[in-house]
Amino acid sequence: MQRIMITGGAGFVGSHLCDRLLKDGHDILCVDNFFTGSKVNVSHFFNNSHFELMRHDVTFPLYVEVDQIYNLACPASPVHYQYDPVQTTKTSVHGAINMLGLAKRLKARIFQASTSEVYGDPEVHPQPESYWGRVNPIGPRSCYDEGKRCAETLFFDYHRQHNLDVKVVRIFNTYGPRMHPNDGRVVSNFIVQALKGEDITIYGTGQQTRSFCYVDDMVEGFVRMMATERGFTGPVNLGNPGEFTMLELAEKVLMLVGSKSKLVFMPLPVDDPKQRQPDITLAKAKLDWTPKVNLEDGLKETVHYFRTLLST
């Protein structure tokens, strides 16, 4: 049994990581400022003596005693990270400095939830970890993309300079129950619009592609990464390589919801990447990991979650 801290643990992915690590028999300290996360996401643990919830903003230092740290704190969807872009950069950069400082003092293993956004709008497809990316440093998405890139820099400098035991994964689009209903991400958008019988908003022509990983597969990848030998730092891409156009996704959602919503087309947002697909060769080799849940099964679970949420 380990004492494990999860920053951003009351968020979408973080709460599933709490589920998994508690099930594996660990003690969990969930740290969150509830900017996009919610107590409801973790309220099913409130009677569990192995679970502790702390309201804290990671841009401020934190002194606790734990064996491992998963650093997930950061709003992940454009509507939320662009709401207060300065705070977004602070969360990634000051948050990383504070958590790395804590890990250094504790000699604890520390995990960083980085992102495929470090590749920007890529010229290489699919993206291997060796690709350095094509990121606009001054656009509306930069607070997130550059914040996460700087956090990676800090993780690798703490590793080289202080011999810190770091693990970095780059997460590609992940979906599942407990996504925020108003976060503007394509899966939750389409499902909520379809359930409410509203028009489905497609940006651009709908021919741009994304790959979608179900949250249980993602969490399995996290746990495997954290269990790798000391010295293996990553970065490792985690995501589902199955590629779908936005039109294909919309059709699947309409079919699963049984909705008659119409598709409406809107202009593409600034710096929206046209294609994003992970090269997961490294994850397969080092973690023996591949996603297991297909899009249809994952969408069914997610539709069920949103149907219940909207009816309460």
Ligand SMILES: NC(=O)c1ccc[n+]([C@@H]2O[C@H](COP(=O)([O-])OP(=O)(O)OC[C@H]3O[C@@H](n4cnc5c(N)ncnc54)[C@H](O)[C@@H]3O)[C@@H](O)[C@H]2O)c1
């Ligand atoms: N879901 C995805 O598709 C995806 C893709 C790439 C990377 N990621 C990364 O994974 C992590 C989790 O993402 P998610 O989808 O669960 O998003 P989320 O917004 O649901 O979770 C982020 C959590 O961090 C908390 N948080 C934000 N700022 C904080 C701060 N200053 N101090 C403490 N807590 C703070 C939020 O309240 C929330 O609970 C993020 O770091 C995100 O960048 C997610």
